[in-house]
Amino acid sequence: MFTNGRAAAINGALLTVFAAFALASCAPKPFVIGVPLGLTGLNANVGVHGRNGIQLAAEEINASGGVRGRPLKLMIEDDLDTPEGGLAAAKALEGKGALAFVGHMSSASASLSIGYLSARRLVLISPTVSSTDFSGLDDYFFRIIGPNDAQGAALAAEALRRGYRTASIVYNSINRAYSLKVEEGFKKAFEAGGGRTFPPHAIDASSSYDFKALATLILNENSDTVLCAASAFDLSSLSQALAATSASLPLLGSMWARTPDLMVFGGRTVDGIVLAAGGDSEGPNPELRRFVERYRERYGEEPVFSALYGYEAMRVLALAMAEARTLDGPGIKAALLARTTFPGIQGDIDFDRYGDTERPYFLFEVRAGRFVRIR
Amino acid sequence: MSGYVKGRPRRAERSSLLNIFIANLLLAATVPTFVVAGTVGFSLYRYLQREIHASSHSLNEAVAMETRRFLNGAESHIAAYSDLLDSELSLTDAGRLIDITREAHPEITRVLVLDPEARLLLTSPAEPGSIGRDFSGLDLALGDKAQGEVAYTRAYLSPFDGTVTVYIGCRGDSNRSVLIELNLESLSLFLLPLRIGQKDRIGIIDEAGRFIAHTSPDYVREQRYETILGPFTADSSARSIELEGMLASVMAIPGTSWRVAYYRDATEVRGVIASLLNIAGLISLVCLIIAVTIGLSIRRSISRVIAHYISDVQAVAEGFYEKEISSPFEEFIPLSQSIGVMGTAVAEREGRLRGALGEREQLLREIHHRVKNNLQIIISLLNLEVSRLPEDADTASFSASIDRIHAMGLIHQILYSQGSLDAVDIGDYSARLISYMSGAYGRPGVRIEQELESIRASLDRALSFGLILNELVTNAFKYGAAERTDAIIRICLRAEGPDVILRVDDDGPGFSEELNPGLTDSLGMTLVRSLADQLSGGVAWESGGAQAGVRATLRFPLEERGI
The missing domain is CATH 3.40.50.2300 (Response regulator)
Incomplete structure (x- = not known):
């Protein structure tokens, strides 16, 4: 015969089991990151590799616990590598709740969306947009690459x-x-x-x-x-x-x-x-070597420069989100500018007060179907 | 160790019979239900899981075979084109024949003929500006293949239109190569009707994990990679995985390094499992609700019977011994019988005790009567003694003693004449004593005002109180009223909290400054102080000087204070 207390304990245990099942379905809500890229057409290779690098970085960040305990969710949109396509992609991603953006691989695709996103105080970090047209502006645009x-x-x-x-x-x-x-x-x-x-x-x-x-x-x-x-x-x-x-x-x-x-x-x-x-995938940095290995394993080919910059851009954004006082555009921008140096797999990334960087370019020559660094 | 326990004493733990009953009832009703529902649900889940994987495998097999059929068409055509080029036909004529057959086959976007240096010789449809273009950048290792054997490239962007394509190549006798640009859009469309469910997705993946074809063509256009199944290895020709709400399974397509991946919406697939589990859960819930309802109903009915039973037992406890205690529960019959027997025994014992008590009270009443009579005899003797004294003899002390004895006798008179023997109403007693003393000392012109509350006091306290009252009223008559004909004596008795207050006022001359009634050693005052001490009380005198009268106030606790 059960006593009063023992019966209550068993009932409590049953309730706990049900509560555990109920709680198991509650996962932390992810941060949505907008990723506008040129993925189609004859020039898609830069965007495809950039996307792969960004995805790899996001997977690593999520595997190590995400940002502030929440995973990153990438929303990818084809910007067609055109100004109009870039603007449409930025609007679509904003509508999907993007907190910040990593993307636009060509200066054309970024030319309209930089103004649009800055007006809405949304941070955009581009891996490869290098046009000096966007230099020296106190906007919400940051870039990992040096001026073209x-x-x-x-x-x-x-x-x-x-x-x-x-x-x-x-x-x-x-x-x-x-x-x-x-x-x-x-x-x-x-x-x-x-x-x-x-x-x-x-x-x-x-x-x-x-x-x-x-x-x-x-x-x-x-x-x-x-x-x-x-x-x-x-x-x-x-x-x-x-x-x-x-x-x-x-x-x-x-x-x-x-x-x-x-x-x-x-x-x-x-x-x-x-x-x-930029983006010498054969550089000596051990972290770069690890990235190249992982990229090969994941995508079956060598990463190109856009993959390297995409990977770095995603990691920079995640670091800024982790350090931001408020998780919104102004907060992330302030965190990006507050830090003097972000670690990159091709060397440190130093933003000036306009979110621009001065990173070196190398010279390569095509020899027997391969890019060989000559300087 | 000390038996002391600091802090609040712990309440003895008691169990509620009803709660134990209800808790066990709920356990008995729910645990088997949950166990059965859980076991059945889990078994069904495992069974259906196996069935789902088996069906996914079958689907994959079917899709792989169909894809193979699609590719067979292209491969048979490339072989035919190669034969055309090896024939005696000119390149231009061969190109025209290729145009005719190609147009009938939507799986072929373009046919290219390359020279041994991989330069473009011919295209179908014609692309005049591209003739001579170097295609050596394609990783089509035809040199390693036998003549007539086909080879597939990885996915490329076509330089002609920028679409994602795969080339199938074949080397002919003349070392010229024929390449077919596969129309991956048509392969994607080919997959579409092979789906079982509307939400199902089918993809063809190359060895790098990139989609060659997909039921959503954007997967190919945007060069997406498979992300659910992870990187492919040589031995991952057939595997299944569930992730991100999808059930995915993969199977190699014979003759290629491609794999077909079939993705099924896990929610849709598990609809049957979910509904079965829901039914099991619903049954459990219904059982739980029924058990709770029955439990509460039983609890209410049992509570009512027990409350009635407890009420009967309380009536017996209160003295209704003849009350019959009945219960609809068999288990309570022995208890009822025991209580009945106990009630009878108690009634008999109480009857005997009442009898003994009555006898004792009668005896006490008799004693009080005799004490009162004896005191009356003493008073008579004293009066007789006084009458024998010379006329000029001082009889005041006799009179005072007689009054005191009368005061005591009056108590005993009240006691034997009233119902209870344990207490005296000192208000009633005071009225009788004052009446007696008015008769003894009163004169016309002396008005007595009394305000007396009914207060019951024990015999001992009433005796001391009576003697003090006697002294104070005597003083008021003797000294306050004196020889005056307009004197007023006010006597007030009231309860004030746990204390009794007796106040005797007169409007006489008061006492002189030299006289302190609290210290005077007259017998009366000494008696008053001594009796007030016995009562654990005190007497206070106030006098406003000449013609302001005297106020004597006695205050004592009604109940005797413990030591």
Whole structure:
């Protein structure tokens, strides 16, 4: 026979079991992070790798307990790498409750959404938007990459070092916020070093663009080299078109083109192209090596620069969220500016008071279908 | 060790018979229900889980076979195209024939013919601007393949339109290669009708985990990777996992390095399990509610009977010994019989005690009567003694003694003439004593005002009180009223809390400043002080001087104070 107390204890135990089942279904509410990226089209490789890097970082952060005990939930939206697409993606993600944003891989896609998100006091950290158009603004835009005119300057220095004195220039008119700044940096440094540039040719990055006609125009300029501030598809197509003429004209490419697609689209014709880019996946940092290993294991290929910057951008945002006094745009912005240095897998990231960074670019050359760092 | 326990004493633990009964009833009703429901639910869950995995496996098998059929179509075409190129037909004529057959097959977006250096010779449909394009960047290792054997590339963006595609390649006799750009959108559309449920998803994944085809084509367009099943390994040709609300299972597609992944909405799949578990839970809940309702009903009915029973027992305890205690419960019959027997015994014993008590009271009353008579005899003797004294002899002390004895006798008279023997109403007693003393000392013109409350006091206290009252009233008559014809004597008796207050006022000349009644050694005053001490009380005198009268106040506790 049960006593009064024992019966109550058994009833209590039963209730506890039911309560435990009920509580088991209560998980902490995740923080929604908006991730607008260009995921489709001929230039999608940068966005796809960037997304993969961001996802990898978020998975690691969640595996180690999330931010303030809550997991991160990425909401990914294709921004089509266009200004209008970027704005639409930012609006859609805001509507889905994004607390902050990590994304926009091209300056074009960020050009409208930076103003939109800043007006709503929402932080956007871009892994690879490098246009100096957005420098020196006290807004809610932060970036992990250095200014893109430095890419042009690095390529100009290499061109001069190789003895080139005249240069034709090609730029992508869709992403002009990016490509024209590379062109400006190149022109300024190249001409300062005694070189001469021809008026730039605009290309629209579409598959129907007549690259053969462009090649003819360039060959008529009889220049020593060609700077192509455009995507991997643009540069490889130009390379294919020039190769078809049997002319041998050295090509210089900006970071945008430093993706495996350059070799896929260009085949053997892209050998010898020199590119300026950040994100050296073969750097010596042990944390970088671990990231590369994990990336290979997870996605079955080498990470490109956008994956590295995406990974760093996500980690910077998580750190700022953890340190923010208030979990809103102003709070996260203040936390980003309060810290002088954020640790990155390619070296420290130092934001100035406008959320810009000065990070180095390296020079790579395509040799036998591989990017080889030369400086 | 000391038996002392500090703090509040602990209440003895008692159990409620009803609560024990109800608790056990609830346990008896709910525990088996929960155990049975839990066991059945768990068994069903395991059974259905196995069934679900088995059905997912079957679905995967079917989808893999269908996908293989889709690819077989493309592979058979590439073989045919290769034969065309190896024939005597010119490249242009072969291209026209390829155009005709390709248009009928939506799974083929484009057909490319490459020279041994991987440069584009021909496309179907025609892409004149691309002729000569270098395709050596594709990882199509046809050199390792036998002639006529097909090879698949990983997913690429097509340089012609930017869509995600996979190339199937085949090398012919002339070392020219034929490549087919697979229309992955059509492969995705092909998967769509293979779904069982509307929420189910099917994906084809390459060896890197990237989606080649998906029932939601955005998965392919955005080059998404499989995230639920995790990285694939060589031995992960068939595995199942449940995560993020999806039941996913994967199976290799023969002849490729691709895998088909079938995702089923876990909520939908488990709908049957959930409804069964819900029914089991509902049954448990209903059983619990019924048990609680029955328990409360039983508790109420038992409570009513027990309350009635307790009321009967209380009546017996209060003296209704003849009351019959009945209960509808068999278990209570022996208890009822015992209480009945006990009541009878108590009634008999009480009758005997009452008889003895009556006899004792009668005896006491007789004693009081005799004491009163004896005191009366003493008074008569004293009066006789006084009458024999010479006329000029001082008889005041005799008179005082007679008064005191009378005061005592009056107590005994009241006691034997009233019902109870343990206490005297000193208000009534005071009235009688004052009446007697008015007769003895009163004169016309002396008015007595009395205000007396009915207060019951024990015999001992009443005796002391009576003697003090006698002294104070005597003094008032003798000294306050004196020879005057307009004197007023006020006597007030009242209870004040636990104390009794007796106040005797006169409007006489008062006492002189030299006289302190509290210290004077006259017999009367000494007696008053001594008796007041016995009563644990005190007497106070007040006099306002000449013609202001005297107020004597006696205050004593009604109950004798303990030591």
